[in-house]
Amino acid sequence: MGASEVLTDPSSLYDVGNGEYSDTYTMLTVRNALASVQNGESDRYEELVQSMQIIKGADHAVWADLVTILNALSGSVACIDIIHHRKLLSSVFGMSLWDLKPHVMDALVGLLISLAATSGKYLDSCLNMLIGHFVPPRWVIDRLSQRRVIDQKTDVLSWVHGAILKISLLVPLAPSRLLPMLAQQMPKINKKDNLVVMYVENLFKLQSSPIGQVGGSMIFMMVMERLRDLDLEIDWDDILQDDSSRGMFDMELEDTMNEGEENTSGGNVVFESLDKLMVISFDHLESCNLDGRLDQVFEKLFGAFENFILNTYKSKVSQFLMFYACSLDPENCGVKFASKLMDIFLSSNKPRPTRMSAVAYLASYLARGKFLPVSFVASMLKRLVDECADYCGACNDDIRPEAHQIFYSGCQAIMYVLCFRMRSILNVPLFRSQLIPLESVLMHRLNPLMVCLPSVVAEFLKQAKAGGMFVVSDSFIFDDLLESELSRAFGGPERLDTFFPFDSCLLKSSNSYISPNFIYWSMVRPTYEEDDDDEEDAEIIVNGDEESDEEEEEGDLDYSMNKMSITPKHSFKNKMERDRLLKMPSMIRHSTSPESL
Structure with a gap:
């Protein structure tokens, strides 16, 4: 039975007739269905739950009915009970924005915000569901080269971040609940895909939002930890095959990157993931600099560096996040980095x-x-x-x-x-x-x-x-x-x-x-x-010392000559x-x- 049938069925408490029903009548009908299950009458409740199951290829009318149901539920969250309506909640939290039309996404996000703001019992479930969208389903990942799918990804993540931000504004406890979930759902190192790269992109988007004021330090720690893990996953010793007959200051490494990847188990994907993560991290720092908040971000970045990188002696790449931040703002960040390192060296307590x-x-x-x-x-x-x-x-x-x-x-x-x-x-x-x-x-x-x-x-x-x-x-x-x-x-x-x-x-x-x-x-x-x-x-x-009389030549130094x-x-x-x-x-x-x- 579809949504219209549920709401216009003669057995319903509120029969609005002929499908021409107002939002008020719809809400009353939904509330009646929610109340009935607690009285031992589950037929209308089961029909309500069934109406939320969208079959692939459903027509426009079915989507419109779903929007109506979701909006009605948003106005009835006080009537939802975590015990009696477990099946309904499971249906809601089991939905994916990736499968929905834009107007349906709007309705579902509205319901999630209402649930999170109305009762603390649903806050974690709502946040977990939204975070779960940071990594797209496989069919999206496989089609990310298509313009339509790229636009869909942009729309979905826009709804997700908007919902998280609104929940955080309505529920002051939300950011502190959100951060452990972000760490828990961080994808592990996977030699078959770059899911961690997509996830970190969303972490940086959160860091740039007001949520970053509360959880910016922890977000940088998550990113730095994952960079370190990827860095250590690579067997750099197999790549750095130096000639023992040459002096240290005579060495210019040959371009052995490709050879090193072939000799490292799963090396291609790990190299690619680490490189992409570093690039999006650099881009984020550059964005922070343009927004005038790099100095503030730097303190959080250094904390993450001190926790995860400073004492990791086999790290070869992840520390360059600090180097790049300093290069963007030498007078502030550049001086701070050296001064903090000097203070650590001189501290007898370390x-x-x-x-x-x-x-x-x-x-x-x-x-x-x-x-x-x-x-x-x-x-x-x-x-x-x-x-x-x-x-x-x-x-x-x-x-x-x-x-x-x-x-x-x-x-x-x-x-x-x-x-x-x-x-x-x-x-x-x-x-x-x-x-x-x-x-x-x-x-x-x-x-x-x-x-x-x-x-x-x-x-x-x-x-x-x-x-x-x-x-x-x-x-x-x-x-x-x-x-x-x-x-x-x-x-x-x-x-x-x-x-x-x-x-x-x-x-x-x-x-x-x-x-x-x-x-x-x-x-x-x-x-x-x-x-x-x-x-x-x-x-x-x-x-800061001297300026060249001639403009610097364009382009980066040749990579293979300068390593x-x-x-x-x-x-x-x-x-x-x-x-x-x-x-x-x-x-x-x-x-x-x-x-x-």
Whole structure:
């Protein structure tokens, strides 16, 4: 029996006759049907439930009747009982906006809003049903290339987000109930589809709404956690097959992405999902920046980073969300990120691995961020140098590397940044003078030059000598060594001595967002290279310091030429190499050349 028959049947309490019934009569008839089931008479109630079952291919009249029923139920929610009308509620919550005409969607959404606002008993069910629409059914996913289906997706999600927002405004408790549901319904990593990408798009839409004021932090944590999970799903070690005969700072990774995908189980879909998630995350941050709320969003983003990424040492890509946010607003977000990392490193209340990870992030960020003024980099280096100098003055007689891991991580951070920035730092007398205490740090009996990663130390000393910063013995050469037993000792089981989190972004689409603001090693002009008047010094010309006289060339840097990883994978293997490693410079002293004045 159809909706019209239910409402005009002579057995109904309110017979409006000939299908010409008013909304009031319809509502009274529906209420009568709802009341009858509690009196032991279920016929009219069963007919009401049956009238909500839409058969595929139903004509316009059937859809019109359904709209009438839904509107009547919206005005009768106070009469609905969660026990006696379980079958009716099951029919309502089992409906899908994806299967309905636009005017029917309007009526169903109105009913859901009424149910959620009238009684707290239905709030969770209404929110769960709406969240369930974040991921379309399979038939929609398979046809998303069609314009009609794309428009339908836009319409459905517009209704869904509008309903969630209205419920949140009517029921103050709704956002706090919504957030755990969002986390629970987040799609798992699936190697067969990209459902998580569609879901995150909707999370960001919520984050941009007033709901984001309440749940923005948790939404970013959900996204960051999923990015991390996808990041860890990829076996990056199989992709980063470096030549052990090449030095760390000579490496320019070949474009092995496709080969890596083939060697990774399910790699193609995981790569694609991670890349797409990063791109929509970048787009969301850019939208926040255009809306003038990036500074506010950044605090929530950093909280998610600190919770899920900071101590995840195998992450290769997800941390670039922070890098991109900083590149959008260097003066605020860019400074905040470095300052927060510095504060974590200097905090004695933080766990040792967290402090070491923070300074590794800080060093990698200061080295790679093309948007960071040299003056700011120099100020951060000064704080690190002063901290290491103070540590040397207060240390005890224990010189085991594992007893001074924080100190060595700070020293390595200084040298690593200077490998990228030394030319521009030494060109400014004030910045050069701020590095004077570094000499006593490097000459201290804790021997950071012997303990820190040899490849970093060797490149640093080579540039320091060429730049007139120190006079260094030529015998202090590490050749092709990439790590040592001593650096392993200070790096600990997490190998934080080899942790350079902002190595080149290895996902092509994501890299297109990062590369314009990223300093690749191939762009660095070390101090031992002669000046070339025809070339700009890439690591000097950065925002806030100097402007190029010529417009930058259009287009991103070639992806395959600029991917560089300096994360070492090889250990020295024999006593001869160890003996060579332990040789110290015969003399390290402040240069008396004119350049040092």
